[in-house]
Structures are given as C-alpha cells and as structure tokens.
Amino acid sequence: MFVKLWMTSNVLTVTSDQPIVEVERIMRENRIRRVPVVDDGKVVGIISKEDLFRAMPSIFDPSVSPENLEHASRIEAGAIMTRSPVTVDPSTPLEQAALLMRTHKFGSLLVMQDEQLVGIITETNIFDAFLEVLGARKQGARIEIKIDRKPASFYAMLQVFKKCEMTVLGITVFSDYSEEHQLVTLKVQGDNMDRLIDNLWDAGLQINRMHTEEPDSEP
Known part of the structure; x- marks a missing residue:
C-alpha cells in the first residue's frame, strides 16, 4: 500500500x-x-x-x-x-x-x-x-496458522483456502515467530469452515489459534 x-x-x-x-x-x-x-x-x-x-x-x-x-x-x-x-x-x-x-x-x-x-x-x-489490512471492520473468522519457512508451504496453505471457497479479508505474516516457523494470520469468510479446518490439518498445516465472531459482535 x-x-x-x-x-x-x-x-x-x-x-x-x-x-x-x-x-x-x-x-x-x-x-x-x-x-x-x-x-x-x-x-x-x-x-x-x-x-x-x-x-x-x-x-x-x-x-x-x-x-x-x-x-x-x-x-x-x-x-x-x-x-x-x-x-x-x-x-x-x-x-x-x-x-x-x-x-x-x-x-x-x-x-x-x-x-x-x-x-x-x-x-x-x-x-x-x-x-483494513487485518479486516477488522468485517465479520469473519480469524485463523492463526503455523507453517515452516518453505515457500511451497505458504502456497499450499493458500490452495486450501481456494479449494474450500473461502474469501480472504485480511492476511498478515509474522516471519520471526520462531527459527523454524512463521505465523500467518488470516481473516476469512465462507460457509465451509469445518471443511477448511479438516483440509488444513490434512495438508499438514498446524492451526495455532482460531476465533469466530458472533453475528452481532464488534471487531
């Protein structure tokens, strides 16, 4: 930006x-x-x-x-x-x-x-x-995913979101999370949340934390 x-x-x-x-x-x-x-x-x-x-x-x-x-x-x-x-x-x-x-x-x-x-x-x-970058003003689910530093792992993660037809509202990367891993935080919308979680685990991607906003909650 x-x-x-x-x-x-x-x-x-x-x-x-x-x-x-x-x-x-x-x-x-x-x-x-x-x-x-x-x-x-x-x-x-x-x-x-x-x-x-x-x-x-x-x-x-x-x-x-x-x-x-x-x-x-x-x-x-x-x-x-x-x-x-x-x-x-x-x-x-x-x-x-x-x-x-x-x-x-x-x-x-x-x-x-x-x-x-x-x-x-x-x-x-x-x-x-x-x-705006964090999608704070939009309702959705916030997911933290711990992945290794290989570029292929990042693209594999994005493919899971694409496969599950999830809309990404915001994305940030904490590259210095640890020596081996980076922490990716995404704000997403979609109706396939359970399917998304299953596919993330199947792809070997570790969900660090997840929070789903209630319909009337503030960001």
Whole structure:
C-alpha cells in the first residue's frame, strides 16, 4: 500500500504571518491536531497543538498578566512553527512512512508532489490502514496458522483456502515467530469452515489459534 491511498487530501493550511490565536481557532473548529504553514504556495513549516500549548498562556492561569496575554495574541505562526518539516511523496510505501513517524516520533508527515502540498498522512491514517489490512471492520473468522519457512508451504496453505471457497479479508505474516516457523494470520469468510479446518490439518498445516465472531459482535 502507498501513502496516496490513505493520506488526507484538501489539507487546511495557514500562513506564517497569521496570529497563533487564529491558528488555534482554525485547528479547534476543524478538530485537527496539526496544520501546515504555507506562504505563496510553498510549505515553510508545520504547527502542532503542542506548539500552540507551549506558546499560548492560559487565560485561566492567575499568574499570567493581561499584558502577557495581549502579547501572546500578537505572536505569529512563523515564530512557533517547525521549519523544514520531513515530507514524503504519494508513492512512498505506507510502511516506510510509518517507520519514519515511529523513528522520529512524528504524529504526521506532509505529502509533497512536484514541490506542492497534496496531502498529509497521520497516525490515524496509519491506524485505519492497519485495521483494513487485518479486516477488522468485517465479520469473519480469524485463523492463526503455523507453517515452516518453505515457500511451497505458504502456497499450499493458500490452495486450501481456494479449494474450500473461502474469501480472504485480511492476511498478515509474522516471519520471526520462531527459527523454524512463521505465523500467518488470516481473516476469512465462507460457509465451509469445518471443511477448511479438516483440509488444513490434512495438508499438514498446524492451526495455532482460531476465533469466530458472533453475528452481532464488534471487531
């Protein structure tokens, strides 16, 4: 999967000369945690809620004087933004974007194409992609199968699902499960569950764990 499939397009932006009180209002009203700073079509920075909290004194803090509150209201976005933010392009693999975010503890990455801002990829987008890959929003049975590391074993497993006419909703592979085995987890739908289990065992594939969702249960 690629960033372009999961990024948020039509990104709200601010300019570097906008007062931070206005930036805070924009973020609060639109329920966003980060906003890019764009001047004359060029991305010059990004502001997060944490940046605003550090820069804006609370009106409920009795130790803050009216003069300090007035001064804070005149601070511009450019004074608190993070300059030269790390970016990715739409064709960046999603796992590479997630690794960048995890390594640098970023909550988001701006998506650029031909030096133009085309989107933003956030932690929420990554979580949504993860849920989709696991088939979490769809009802079905989750099966963990322990297989050896030979490619033939993986393809033999898929042939069993094909033979039993099961629909695969999601699949993940934990390749470092052990020195000898990898753990494959599948979310499946179909009417031949008993037949599937029998055929998996007949093929020499070990079912590690299985869970079938009830019709009204949540993923």
